[in-house]
Amino acid sequence: MYAAVLRTPYALRTFGAALLGRLSYGTVSLSLMLAAKAATGSYAVAGTVMAVFGTASVLLSPLRARFIDRYGPRRALTPMALGYAALLGVVAAVTWRPGAPGPLLAVLALCAGAATPPLGPTMRTVWSRLLPDRRLLQRAYSLDGVAEELLFVSGPLVVGVLVLFAPPASGIALSAGLVAAGTLMFVASPLVGAVPPADRARRERGRVVGRLARPVAVVLGAGVALGAADLLVLAFAEDRGRADAAAWVLAALSAGSAVGGLANGAVDWRRPAAHRLTLAALGLAASLGAAALAPGLLVLAGAAACVGLFVTPALTTAYLIADESVDPGLRTQAGVWVNTAFNAGSSGGTAAMGLLVGRAPLPLCFMVAAAAPLLAAAVAALQPAPARTAPATPGLPAPDEPGPVR
Incomplete structure (x- = not known):
């Protein structure tokens, strides 16, 4: 069942690297909030920093994804992730001790959020290319979704243990290390290198x-x-x-x-x-x-x-x-x-x-x-069903083709 997905050549290695990088998304939010509060002594500043970080990350996601499709994940994802990790490192350094200026933290959080690498969507693109069988792809996406859910549950637990022994800013530093290491391992996979840039992306993006x-x-x-x-x-x-x-x-x-x-x-x-x-x-x-x-x-x-x-x-x-x-x-x-x-x-x-x-x-x-x-x-x-663009797998019904009810 799910083993068939992971037995696909290079799948386990690539998926594991993506999950390592994506664990940083489970650790960074709580770490950022705790570090901002500890460095400024203000919940209002901590909330503002979190809001700025989250808003930049969400609203600019389509733009970052366009870069991935336009230039290919290996060329686009590497500088994006390393820049994001570097910005998190700066935030960790600034918040390591009390006295950090709130406006500076907000600007740094804005820049870091704008650079958040889309590891999850890129991994799903790899799954889609790797598994033309739509049933296997459904299992891969389900496995991916469950793993992501577990990462977001376990990430705050990791931070909770870490802050027992180190300043809250150490959680931000950990997040930076995870995303850098995970992304470098991910883009080194032959599966990621095989995803080509899309020359048509600029013409069809609308x-x-x-x-x-x-x-x-x-x-x-x-x-x-x-x-x-x-x-x-x-x-x-x-x-x-x-x-x-x-x-x-x-x-x-x-x-x-x-x-x-x-x-x-x-x-x-x-x-x-x-x-x-x-x-x-x-x-x-x-x-x-x-x-x-x-x-x-x-x-x-x-x-x-x-x-x-x-x-x-x-x-x-x-x-x-x-x-x-x-x-x-x-x-x-x-x-x-x-x-x-x-x-x-x-x-x-x-x-x-x-x-x-x-x-x-x-x-x-x-x-x-x-x-x-x-x-x-x-x-x-x-909503009318859109025209299907992905090629159907021989012997399988198309996604909107009637079949036995189950």
Whole structure:
């Protein structure tokens, strides 16, 4: 099953290098926040630094992906990652001791966020070239999604252990080392070197977004729902005098996401990808709606696990549709647009729910959060299927070709 993916020549080596570099994304956010707070003594400055870093990283993702497609990952990713690592190193040096100027940290965070290398989307481009069999590609994307989920769970734990023995800035230095080492190992892989620059990317770049309305709409709704859910779980736990239990409820959501991703990749689906994407959004909405009825934390944890069951399948299916909807030379950009929609939705969902929590009953807040993926499913269902550009694997149905219902 998944072993067939990893047995593909050079796959394990390339995937392992990408995961090493991507671990830095799980460590950098908490490290940056802790280091900024320790260096300036201000939560406001720490929050501003984080906001600037995150905004630059998300909003400039499509531009960085365009460079990857235009010049090839080996030529574009190496200077991007080394520049990013160098900027993180400067931030670590500036925040190593108290007294760092807040404006300087904000400028450095802006520059670092602008240079964040898109290792995840580039790895998915490599998977797409490596595995023309769409069933194997679905498993590869599912495995990739589950691994990424685990990285974002384990990254803060690594930082938590590290700051017991070293200043918080050491976590930023660790993040810099991880991304530099992982990227250099990644681009050294023959699979990455075989990804050519796309001469057509500049001519066709305006066509990417229009073909991705369906997957972008769904992951945007899913991101809004999950961003809101994080805040709602904390509010629910605090309302019952158990703020510490919020971490366990969110861990249940992550566990559900991992299980859902592995199960999604293990099934040889016959239902078209577009239908599966809509069903995943509906499942996410229904699970969040059920959370509104939770009488206590144990039931909420169960509902959160059910929410998680649909997260990785939704993202995996969105990546598959995006991959099939654009020219092969634009796959990195397509994947980044899906990523950007999810991250932007998550940030927006947290911000919007922050305005609602405390002004409305929690069950109503959960229902509002559930409305986002429900609306996204409706929008996706109304979108026409884009023309498929990726070549079909002989003997397999095309993604939107009717088959036996499963």
